[in-house]
Amino acid sequence: MAKNSPKIRLVHVLLTGFNPFAGEPKNASWEVCKAVGKSKFPDHVRLHLLQVPTVFSEAIKVVTTAIDTLKPDIIICTGQAGGRFTMSIERVAININDASIPDNAGAQPLDLTINNKGPAAYFATLPIKEIVAAIRAEAVPAEVSNSAGTFVCNHLLYGVLHHLAIHKMSCQAGFIHLPFLTEQVLDKTDKPSLSQANMVAGIKAALKTAIIATLKSN
Secondary structure, X not given: OOOOOOOOOOEEEXXXXXXXXXXXXXXXXXXXXXXXXXXXXXXXXXXXEEEEOOOHHHHHHHHHHHHHXXXXXXXXXXXXXXXXXXEEEEOEEEOOEOOOOOOOOOOOOOOEOXXXXXXXXXXXXXOHHHHHHHHHHOOOOEEEEOOOXXXXXXXXXXXXXXXXXXXXXXXXXXXXXXOEEHHHHOOOOOOXXXXXXHHHHHHHHHHHHHHHHXXXXX
16 A cells, blocks of 8 residues: 655745835735735645735834734745836845835835844845746746845835844745836836736745745755
């Protein structure tokens, strides 16, 4: 009699995107997250979606509360970076808030540290180069980015990585910046974009890569 196949452990994934900001009716990151959430995943994967407010004082709190509740194995936060040509997998978050525009609550911090007790920077713990390769294998442009900016996206990535560090939580975590959706640039002839279908394929490739890496590490 053939032996039963070993049971694959359950993997919890937290995928986040931001709400619209700067007068845009949509945020590419949340639109893509919602579409990814409608996809079929293996039985051993539990995908949790979370919309994050584009607000300095709230973004970290909302996501770290979800982390403490869900205890995810993988955290991928996404954000919109209008003007970028590719899906950008962020390597590092720096300990600074320096907003060129106000957030959705009207706050515009300039040259302020995110956490006075934290280090200057944290590196993402996702397998970033493997993710880039996996996204490109789907014929979607992707690259490693060495700057997540100094707005709420970098703020959130730093806050998540700091939370994981101080609580000694071992999980993969990182951030992916997305270009505008194609429909967002109909009146922005100078701005690059990607289709929602392409970015959904890219995020699914990133998730698959991170899931495989998690299962291999256990």
